[in-house]
Amino acid sequence: MGLVEKLIKKGDAKIVKVVLDGVGDLPVKDGKTPLELAYTPNLDQLAKKSATGLHIPVDYGITPGSGPGHLGIFGYDPSQVTIGRGVLEALGVGIELKDTDIAVRGNFATVEYQNQNPIVIDRRAGRIPTEENQRLIAKLSEKIKNIDGVEVILKSGMEHRFVVVFRFQEKLSDLVNKLNDTDPQVLGKPPIPVSSPYPELKKVVEVVSKFIDQASEILKDEPKANYVLLRGFSVKPDLPTLQQRFGINPCCIATYPMYKGLASLVGMKVVPVKGTDLKDEIQALKEVWETYDYFFVHIKKTDSYGEDGNAEAKIKTIESFDQYLLEILDLNPQVLCITGDHSTPCIMKAHSWHPVPTLVWSPYVLGNTSERFTERECLKGELGIFYAYKLMPLLLAHAGRLKKFGA
Amino acid sequence: MGLVEKLIKKGDAKIVKVVLDGVGDLPVKDGKTPLELAYTPNLDQLAKKSATGLHIPVDYGITPGSGPGHLGIFGYDPSQVTIGRGVLEALGVGIELKDTDIAVRGNFATVEYQNQNPIVIDRRAGRIPTEENQRLIAKLSEKIKNIDGVEVILKSGMEHRFVVVFRFQEKLSDLVNKLNDTDPQVLGKPPIPVSSPYPELKKVVEVVSKFIDQASEILKDEPKANYVLLRGFSVKPDLPTLQQRFGINPCCIATYPMYKGLASLVGMKVVPVKGTDLKDEIQALKEVWETYDYFFVHIKKTDSYGEDGNAEAKIKTIESFDQYLLEILDLNPQVLCITGDHSTPCIMKAHSWHPVPTLVWSPYVLGNTSERFTERECLKGELGIFYAYKLMPLLLAHAGRLKKFGA
Numbered sequence: 001m002g003l004v005e006k007l008i009k010k011g012d013a014k015i016v017k018v019v020l021d022g023v024g025d026l027p028v029k030d031g032k033t034p035l036e037l038a039y040t041p042n043l044d045q046l047a048k049k050s051a052t053g054l055h056i057p058v059d060y061g062i063t064p065g066s067g068p069g070h071l072g073i074f075g076y077d078p079s080q081v082t083i084g085r086g087v088l089e090a091l092g093v094g095i096e097l098k099d100t101d102i103a104v105r106g107n108f109a110t111v112e113y114q115n116q117n118p119i120v121i122d123r124r125a126g127r128i129p130t131e132e133n134q135r136l137i138a139k140l141s142e143k144i145k146n147i148d149g150v151e152v153i154l155k156s157g158m159e160h161r162f163v164v165v166f167r168f169q170e171k172l173s174d175l176v177n178k179l180n181d182t183d184p185q186v187l188g189k190p191p192i193p194v195s196s197p198y199p200e201l202k203k204v205v206e207v208v209s210k211f212i213d214q215a216s217e218i219l220k221d222e223p224k225a226n227y228v229l230l231r232g233f234s235v236k237p238d239l240p241t242l243q244q245r246f247g248i249n250p251c252c253i254a255t256y257p258m259y260k261g262l263a264s265l266v267g268m269k270v271v272p273v274k275g276t277d278l279k280d281e282i283q284a285l286k287e288v289w290e291t292y293d294y295f296f297v298h299i300k301k302t303d304s305y306g307e308d309g310n311a312e313a314k315i316k317t318i319e320s321f322d323q324y325l326l327e328i329l330d331l332n333p334q335v336l337c338i339t340g341d342h343s344t345p346c347i348m349k350a351h352s353w354h355p356v357p358t359l360v361w362s363p364y365v366l367g368n369t370s371e372r373f374t375e376r377e378c379l380k381g382e383l384g385i386f387y388a389y390k391l392m393p394l395l396l397a398h399a400g401r402l403k404k405f406g407a
Numbered sequence: 408m409g410l411v412e413k414l415i416k417k418g419d420a421k422i423v424k425v426v427l428d429g430v431g432d433l434p435v436k437d438g439k440t441p442l443e444l445a446y447t448p449n450l451d452q453l454a455k456k457s458a459t460g461l462h463i464p465v466d467y468g469i470t471p472g473s474g475p476g477h478l479g480i481f482g483y484d485p486s487q488v489t490i491g492r493g494v495l496e497a498l499g500v501g502i503e504l505k506d507t508d509i510a511v512r513g514n515f516a517t518v519e520y521q522n523q524n525p526i527v528i529d530r531r532a533g534r535i536p537t538e539e540n541q542r543l544i545a546k547l548s549e550k551i552k553n554i555d556g557v558e559v560i561l562k563s564g565m566e567h568r569f570v571v572v573f574r575f576q577e578k579l580s581d582l583v584n585k586l587n588d589t590d591p592q593v594l595g596k597p598p599i600p601v602s603s604p605y606p607e608l609k610k611v612v613e614v615v616s617k618f619i620d621q622a623s624e625i626l627k628d629e630p631k632a633n634y635v636l637l638r639g640f641s642v643k644p645d646l647p648t649l650q651q652r653f654g655i656n657p658c659c660i661a662t663y664p665m666y667k668g669l670a671s672l673v674g675m676k677v678v679p680v681k682g683t684d685l686k687d688e689i690q691a692l693k694e695v696w697e698t699y700d701y702f703f704v705h706i707k708k709t710d711s712y713g714e715d716g717n718a719e720a721k722i723k724t725i726e727s728f729d730q731y732l733l734e735i736l737d738l739n740p741q742v743l744c745i746t747g748d749h750s751t752p753c754i755m756k757a758h759s760w761h762p763v764p765t766l767v768w769s770p771y772v773l774g775n776t777s778e779r780f781t782e783r784e785c786l787k788g789e790l791g792i793f794y795a796y797k798l799m800p801l802l803l804a805h806a807g808r809l810k811k812f813g814a
Contacts, residue, residue: 058410060801061803061805063810063811066813078813085814347771353804355791379788385793
């Protein structure tokens, strides 16, 4: 238990944290970033009376994926927590994981049999169309529901990708995360059987091996996708929840499965959102306002347009959020934080390591340091440049939910 | 292995890091620092389009020597690495150390014999002139070449100082660094014999003791320098190299032995420089441009003039570098970093703890935060104030040589 956890005080102050995914950026036009180019009168006004700064998602120079990016702003040091690839993929396709689950990323692949031994000749089965994938997953799901008392859950991803979850009856060792991938990574080799030196994984290895045998038997007459390769075996990380650590009652308002999944990993309740627009998210926020005291509102499109290199659409998304900001303020939260989980510069079309603009509004800020909510204006702010996982204690302090340390 | 090392990606982007030794300063005239007083049109222009900030060499309030100062900007946490005094002195006089070497700092001293026992009456032999030192070292070198199969290498320093290296046949335990100094530190006492409770140092103790006996026998009729005191017994620190940690192919362009030595400790290849001027260093940089992908260019005079308290000459050195900056830019590096290893304020005539101006130029910076490369302008920049050892991951990120962390 860290210092912050020891100082937690109960309270009912409400904290709203809006995450504009990938909002940080670099100059795209006339030396200006999307945040600088956007017309955001409401954000500007808020920025003037807020504490501002920039957070470093993981560490200097480290570009985070969505997992580490969110863990940081949720208050966990992302360099100290591992979220397995399988778990992240399962969250991404919207599977609600239990403590007894093993999540695995699967690829449909093509093998040739030589003396009845499979040899991988295409690790992605020619990147079959997603619809074809869905047909195959339906076929596999129909025939493989349970292996030795372990429930098998299958879900299609895009193209050749799928997720398989093995739902055991008992909690599993995190040694599972060390299980070998079956993908040989090169062509002309046989898939690698799953094996483990750890006796506690004996049953896991048996169940997974039977799954591979059964699936390849079912798929054997498919022209392309006649085999499955598995990788990223993982169990849910054993994280103390936000309730346990910080005594808050948190919820998540998001439209993409990945973020709902990440939020549920740290104990947030996922609020249903009727639709995929920002309007729908704001509506959901209003509906659950009385139920929770910590609201994580995730806005995806800033990141998607950054990844596309579409600065104009990113700017429009920011401007659209600016319109809804007043509705959030009307709810009268004690603390409002606006930030991102990482930067996604349009010129890089990818996540990056650049510090992320952050604004904290509460009655207890200095303020009047920044004219706007932009990368350069946040550099002038009272929060300075700080590690993302320090944001959570800051918000708790502003909400009056941290006791004095020492006398 | 840290997070950064796990994320290393191969690439061929070239990184140039120019270290203006001791460049950071304090006001010397009209409230302005040497960087502020210097006329640097090229640096100014570069600063405007670069990421800027200041690095803390070791930690708040800690004044680094050259060793820790350089280790930090090379990417090693200097508070976690010990470079023995003997090793640093050996590097300073240009001895190329091997893994089987023990390096020791020596002082010529004056003793009086009482009942045939030496008693130290001058720990520095009256600070004999350097030429006298050189004569004595030649005499000792002539007569002591090898002790019990261990090669003995002697080299003069300034005044009463010299370096002795014992070159063993086998790699030695770093327990060597715990060997006691023989200097009693006070007058009227006998030199302290070298001894050690560790059996693996038995031969070391024997060889060193024989060296002291033989040297004092050879020197016994000298009027002043009739004895040798030894301190700072040390072996090369066992550091993973830059190649191993970061997958780069680094070289060092420097004119002073100490910096070449420090660079070689972390695996840099030392490039020959024909002369001691900045012009010669730039010429060397051009000659090896195709051979390496990471170039550490060390410029000494900013520090020397700081130590002299000669602000005018420090300013001129900065202005002279400004002229050569265009030649570096003409090489078209993907990443160019300009910084120092520490501050050497002219008014202090010594190294100091003050954060060091840092500039990183690459296509992936925000920029447009600082008008010049000065202490005060760098305070406005997007890098903020950061620990020196975080600079390396930042440069690797800007060079596209770090993978994304997590999905």
